[in-house]
Amino acid sequence: MEPDTASSTAADYAVELIGITKRFGTFTANDKIDLRVRRGEIHAIVGENGAGKTTLMNILFGLLQPDEGEIRLNGSPVVMDDPSVAIKLGLGMVHQHFKLVPSLTVAENVFLGMEIRRNGLIDHQAQEERTTELSKRFGLAVDATERVALLSVGIEQRIEILKVLVRGARTVILDEPTAVLTPQESRELFATMRSFAEGGMTVIFISHHLEEVIEVSDTVTVLRRGKAVATRPTAELNKAEMVRLMVDRDVSFERPTRPRTDGKTVLQVEGLWARDDRRHPALRDVSFEVRAGEIVGIAGVAGNGQTELAEVLSGLRPPSHGTAVLNGRDILTLSPAEVRAAGLAHVPGDRMTRGVDGNASIASNLMMGRQDRAPWKRRGLLDWKAAARESIGLIERFDIRARGPNDTVRRLSGGNIQKVVLAREFTNEASFLLIDQPTRGVDIGAQEAIHDEIMRQRANGVAILLISVQLDELLKLADRLLVMFNGRIMGTVDGENADEDQVGLMMAGVSPEQAEHAA
Amino acid sequence: MEVLTSLINVALIVATLRTTAPILLVALGGSFTTKAGIFNIGLEGQMLAGAFFAVLGSIWTGSAWGGVLCGVAAALVFAYVFALLVVTFRANEVVVGLALNILAGGMTISLMKAIFGTRGSIVGQGIVGLPKIQIPYARELLGSWAPLVSGYTPLVYIAFLSVPLFVLFYKRTRLGLYIRVVGEKPEAAEALGISITRIRYIASLLCGLFAGLAGAHLSLGYITMFTENMSSGRGFMAVAILIFSNGDPLRVLAGCLLFGLADAFSLRLQTFGYPSYLILAVPYLVALTALFALSYAARPKLIRETADSMRRFLRAETPDSRPTEGSR
Ligand SMILES: Nc1ncnc2c1ncn2[C@@H]1O[C@H](COP(=O)(O)OP(=O)(O)OP(=O)(O)O)[C@@H](O)[C@H]1O
Ligand SMILES: [Mg+2]
Numbered sequence: 001m002e003p004d005t006a007s008s009t010a011a012d013y014a015v016e017l018i019g020i021t022k023r024f025g026t027f028t029a030n031d032k033i034d035l036r037v038r039r040g041e042i043h044a045i046v047g048e049n050g051a052g053k054t055t056l057m058n059i060l061f062g063l064l065q066p067d068e069g070e071i072r073l074n075g076s077p078v079v080m081d082d083p084s085v086a087i088k089l090g091l092g093m094v095h096q097h098f099k100l101v102p103s104l105t106v107a108e109n110v111f112l113g114m115e116i117r118r119n120g121l122i123d124h125q126a127q128e129e130r131t132t133e134l135s136k137r138f139g140l141a142v143d144a145t146e147r148v149a150l151l152s153v154g155i156e157q158r159i160e161i162l163k164v165l166v167r168g169a170r171t172v173i174l175d176e177p178t179a180v181l182t183p184q185e186s187r188e189l190f191a192t193m194r195s196f197a198e199g200g201m202t203v204i205f206i207s208h209h210l211e212e213v214i215e216v217s218d219t220v221t222v223l224r225r226g227k228a229v230a231t232r233p234t235a236e237l238n239k240a241e242m243v244r245l246m247v248d249r250d251v252s253f254e255r256p257t258r259p260r261t262d263g264k265t266v267l268q269v270e271g272l273w274a275r276d277d278r279r280h281p282a283l284r285d286v287s288f289e290v291r292a293g294e295i296v297g298i299a300g301v302a303g304n305g306q307t308e309l310a311e312v313l314s315g316l317r318p319p320s321h322g323t324a325v326l327n328g329r330d331i332l333t334l335s336p337a338e339v340r341a342a343g344l345a346h347v348p349g350d351r352m353t354r355g356v357d358g359n360a361s362i363a364s365n366l367m368m369g370r371q372d373r374a375p376w377k378r379r380g381l382l383d384w385k386a387a388a389r390e391s392i393g394l395i396e397r398f399d400i401r402a403r404g405p406n407d408t409v410r411r412l413s414g415g416n417i418q419k420v421v422l423a424r425e426f427t428n429e430a431s432f433l434l435i436d437q438p439t440r441g442v443d444i445g446a447q448e449a450i451h452d453e454i455m456r457q458r459a460n461g462v463a464i465l466l467i468s469v470q471l472d473e474l475l476k477l478a479d480r481l482l483v484m485f486n487g488r489i490m491g492t493v494d495g496e497n498a499d500e501d502q503v504g505l506m507m508a509g510v511s512p513e514q515a516e517h518a519a
Numbered sequence: 520m521e522v523l524t525s526l527i528n529v530a531l532i533v534a535t536l537r538t539t540a541p542i543l544l545v546a547l548g549g550s551f552t553t554k555a556g557i558f559n560i561g562l563e564g565q566m567l568a569g570a571f572f573a574v575l576g577s578i579w580t581g582s583a584w585g586g587v588l589c590g591v592a593a594a595l596v597f598a599y600v601f602a603l604l605v606v607t608f609r610a611n612e613v614v615v616g617l618a619l620n621i622l623a624g625g626m627t628i629s630l631m632k633a634i635f636g637t638r639g640s641i642v643g644q645g646i647v648g649l650p651k652i653q654i655p656y657a658r659e660l661l662g663s664w665a666p667l668v669s670g671y672t673p674l675v676y677i678a679f680l681s682v683p684l685f686v687l688f689y690k691r692t693r694l695g696l697y698i699r700v701v702g703e704k705p706e707a708a709e710a711l712g713i714s715i716t717r718i719r720y721i722a723s724l725l726c727g728l729f730a731g732l733a734g735a736h737l738s739l740g741y742i743t744m745f746t747e748n749m750s751s752g753r754g755f756m757a758v759a760i761l762i763f764s765n766g767d768p769l770r771v772l773a774g775c776l777l778f779g780l781a782d783a784f785s786l787r788l789q790t791f792g793y794p795s796y797l798i799l800a801v802p803y804l805v806a807l808t809a810l811f812a813l814s815y816a817a818r819p820k821l822i823r824e825t826a827d828s829m830r831r832f833l834r835a836e837t838p839d840s841r842p843t844e845g846s847r
Contacts, residue, residue, distance in 0.1 A: 058742070084712025099707040101700050111701060113711035121691040 013075065014039040014202040015060065020069035022055055024411075027403065029055040029224040030066070035169075037219075039074075042193055042203045043281045044213040044234065047246055048224035048443040049415025050401040053098055056223070057173050060204075061093045062086040066246065071173075091106045092164030096414060096441075097352075098156050098176040102149035106142050107131040110162045128414055130131050134162055138192060152303060154185040159472075161192065171202040176414070178212055179441045182301045182469055183504075190216045208415075208443050210239045219405055222246055247445035255476045256455050263292025266343075266432050266463035267313075272310050273323030282308040283319070284487040290463040295454065297478030299468040301507050306467045307349060310436045313465070314346045315339040316354075316487040340369065345430035347421055349467070355421040358410035362402055363391040365409055365425050398423040399449055414441040419450075419511065433457055433464045439473060450476060471503060485509045531783055533666045538786075539779025540675040541566075541733045546771045548729025548759035553766035555722035556690070558700030560616030561601050561729055561755025562669055564623030568735020569594040571627040574646055574745040583649045587674075587738050591731030597623065598727025606719045620754070628747055640709075640746040648743035649673055674736040681729075685768035697724050731756070750788070752803070759807060772799060774806065781805035 008065040015037040022030040030054045030234060037043045044159060051304060058064040061079030071078050073089055080086050086093075090171045100109050113392040116126045134429045142159040148156065159176060174182055174193075174479055176187045193203050193216060207213050213220060214234060221231045222245040230245050243251045267290040276282035282305045290296045296332050300306055311317035315336035324332050331339045340346070348354035356365050365498055367376050367387050375386040391405035402412055425433070438454070454477060458464060468474050478495040483506040491512030493503055505515035543567050550557035561637045569590035576589025597619055604610040628638070635641055649672040657669035689695040700708045703717045708715055733753075756778055763772035781802035788798050 082712055083710055093710075095710065097706075101704045101707050103699070103703055104696075108696070109707075112696070112707065113713055115693050115696065115752065117693065121687075122693060122696065124691075151704045398633060 004344040012038055013203070014073065016070075016072040016075075017056065017060060018072065019069045020053075020056065020059055020071075022059060022064060022065045022066050027129045028226050030059070030243055032069070033223070033226075033228045034227060035221055036231070037202055037204055039202050040197055040200050041218040042080075042197050042205060042216055044217035044220045045204065045206045045223060046208070046210065046213055046220060046242060048225075048401075048445055049441075050225075050413040050429060051223040051246075051443075052226045053223055054117075054175055054413065055208065057093065057175055057204070060086070061091060061173060085187045087167050087169075090168065091173065092167055092169030092171070093173040094157065094160040094164060094175065094177060096179070098153075098160055100148045100156055100159060102147070102177075103142065104148060106146055106148060106151075106159055109148055109159055110144075110166055114162070114167065127393075130166070131162065134166060136400075138162075138165060138195070139188075140192060153180040154182065154302075157181065157185075160195070169201070172196060172206065173204045175206045176208065177205070177440060178207055178209060179414075184301065184342065185469070186212065208441065208447075210242050211443065213242070214239065224319050243444050246443070249445075251444055251448045253399075253472075253476070256451075258455070258458070258479075261293035261458075261479075263294060263461060263463070265289050265463050266292050266327060267311075267465070268323075270323045271313065272309075272319055272324060274317060274319040274322075282487050283312065283322075286322070286489055288482055288489065288492075292431070292463050293458055293461045295458055295464040295466055295477050295479050295495075297474035297504055298465065298484055299471060299474050299481050299507060300484035302468070304470045304484045304507075305482060306436070306469075307485075308487075310346070310349065310467055313339075313434055314344060325449075339503045340428075340430075342430040345425040345428040347425045347431050347433075347438055349440070351418055351421050351440075356417060358407050358408070358417075360409060361406045362395065362400065362409060362412075362420055362463040364407035365385050365420050366391050366394055366405075367426065370428070394423040396428065398453075399446065400427075406475075415443050415446055418442050419446065422450060422453065426457060431462060433462050434467075435464065436467045437469065438466070439468075439470070447473075471500060473502075475500060482509055483512075505512070522758065523666040527668060529664060531780075531787065534783035535776065535779045536679070537668075537671065537675060537779075538782040540671075540678040541736045541740070542753045542757055542760075542778055543678045543732050543772065544674065544681075544733035545754055546725040546760050547685060547768065548733065549676070549757050549761045550685065550764075550766035550768060550771055551722040551729075554702045555678055555698045555719050555759045556705065557605060557719060557722065558612045558616075559601070559723070559726060560613055560755075560758055561597065561619040562726075562757050564616075564620035565594040565601075566622075566734040566754050567598045567623045567627060567731035567748065567750045568597050570738040570749055571630070571729035571734070571745055571823070573731075573735035574641055574738045574743075575630075576724040577647045577739060577743075578645050581645070581647060583647045584741055586647065587649070587732065587735040590735035590738075591728055594731030594734060595724060595727040596721045598730070601727075601784070602720045602723035606716055606723070624748060626746075627752065631747075638747075638832065640744055642744045646739070646743045648740045672736070672740045674732055674740060674776070676733065678736075679772075682768050682772045689766060694718075697799070716829050737805060756803060756806065759767055763811070775818050777809050778802055778806040 004255040013036050017033060020030050020033045021028065034058060047053050053189065056065065059066045060080065060152070062083045062085050071080060078089060101112065107124065111127045115122045117123060126169040128144040138163055138303060142155060142158050142162065143209070148159065177189055182190060193205065196203055202230055205217060217234045219231065220234050220237060220242065222229050222242065224246060256258065257380050270287050272283050272286040273281065284311065288296065298309065306316060313321045314329065314335050315338065319332055323330055327343045329342050331342055332359060334342065352358060370376055371382060375383065375390060377383060378386065388405045395402060395405065398419045400423065401416050409420060421451045423436065438450050442450065454464065466474065475498055481493040481495055481498055483490045483493065483503055485507060486509065490506045502515045506512060545562050547564050549559055554577030571591035577586025579584055580586065601615055601619055604615045605612050630640060632638060635644065651672055653671050654669035655667040689699060697708065697713055697718050700713065702716050705715050724816050734750070737749055760774035761773060764774050777780040785798045785801040
């Protein structure tokens, strides 16, 4: 399986994981995994949600201890007692969920744990200078004195990478770095990764976006249900083959054919204005409608008002002006619970804060919001037996990889947490579905399942507003595409014959006429 | 006018600074645990133990500083037990804190009975109080304003001088930074190999140190005696101040001064013949109200959103003016 093993000696490998096994109780998350990463390469790890990618990287980085197996760096065996050992040995990790301290400045975060001190006191100025210098050298633009709480995720990621670099890492682990990035930011990240590899550093990179893997990596390792099933040079694989290795079946990326529908208007938004958390205008005169049996997609680079639009429509953010009528009722003065009663189901973009209660079980999470309805409630009390039964059904239907309905949600892998939210919201029999980033951090197989489910909702006559930063997802699903830029709707594009470049230009603020001309 | 001047004068400010000192010391101690992400309700007990053992120590050693040392040691033992249970054994902070408070109350009473054979209070018996520090030339330079800066016991100076040191500590020292990080984002600390357990122990013990000083100030500062429950809720008041101030030294100082002022004021009012039990509640009420008002401006998003939507509901028919473009 290993390509040209004969010609490469052990010392050519920056990292070797040999026979790594990790169990959580009776569940085996990593099963005798072998992984060899050559120095100076970009090595991608792909696999379904819960395949064990993050677990394996946590073991390499000393955050988890393996039950069996050996770790070698540059040919010599090492024991990673905790992350500080890994850091000392030249490893750096950018985690799937960032670990920055919001109240500290960029420079303070970068130097946390290795502060520059003068006369025993932290030398903030020196830290800021070094951060600026480093960010210039690696083309990772940041303002060293800004507080992290005020920055976007894309910049937060740059800080995480700077943190790794300043510690002198020679091997960088990136766990789903692009899940939260805009396409533009992703491209910048890839350029950075390539420059690392060219400089002799080693990059290990986890992603669910196979195009990215093909574009940027030299070697791919595929994990399936805790086992490493293949390691190949990326050039030898195409997307379909990779998918087959991951999920053991074929997956379609085609735009599903669909009947034209002409349903009645379910949601009518007129002249909507709203402000963001910093009181700046985030929505400017937004108007559109969503009809029954129609998927309206909102395209746009993250941070152009999509979040605020979703919050206003779900009753979480008061607008400054405008109307939104859902099923004949103005919903803008209603509380989130009342909007839901009026027919909304909502898949929020940030699943951990607004989608689930991480410390509760799957069953409780699935029940949230309908605890006062049959079959969840009986004779005024919660019926846990019925809830468990119902949950088992949903776990199967949405392919949530868990041990059972009583599993704590926090313990699930990122993609499976998302499926819990979808399972709850898609079975609410709502007439209007507001879906924000449905497949963020979700694997290819599950993405298809979710897309199928969205199409099924459409066929059932549900009006769907789909917000996504992934253009390919919108091009596949949407009947109509609204492109947002700077809080405004730049234009509407028909989903059937939308042109990717044209939409891309509109996302950057080019007017539809000019975009059509240019594309 | 006459009433006013008899109420507000140099003496009132002096009294304010004096009454502020013990609560400032204990609240500054609590700022360590607050910043490290531990809800420490055990300040009251640590302070009480500090006060009692300071008296004992001063009798044993015949020196006020020996007393202070004993008081601090006792508070440190309490702080250590707190850390052991909360950090190592992950017991509930509130339960452990309350239990230690009750223990401190009971223990001081029993020990008083066992050692001195009395109930209620220890007076005389050779207790040595802390000396008052006269700043040289204060009287010559400041005249009648001299009492503002001169003539306090050492712990008052320590309390107030600590505030800028605390600001520096959190801003510029590694330990201060780590304490903040452990409280705000433990995962970040963990991922960088900073030991959360160690930092939380250090924060707890530093807290004990200051709570012990606060206790010693109570029993050896202006009155040299120990009475049952002599911390009289100051530890809890400190907890309230800490919640509102989030442990920031300057805001802690503001909260404590407010409480001290109200306390000093109420002592004055007593001389006007208002019922004393009502007046004794005044400082707590004033401090809480003011703290609430202060923190309302920095209120969490949830409250703000609720208030916003209520306001919107109240003037449902008059939407606010259309935001102008380019108002960024
Ligand atoms: N601390 C834990 N306790 C119990 N089970 C765990 C724990 N951490 C992970 N698991 C389980 O191990 C499996 C592998 O999880 P892991 O996070 O490695 O998946 P992943 O491949 O990174 O998935 P994703 O792409 O969704 O992030 C999952 O089924 C998860 O539920
Ligand atoms: Mg993962």
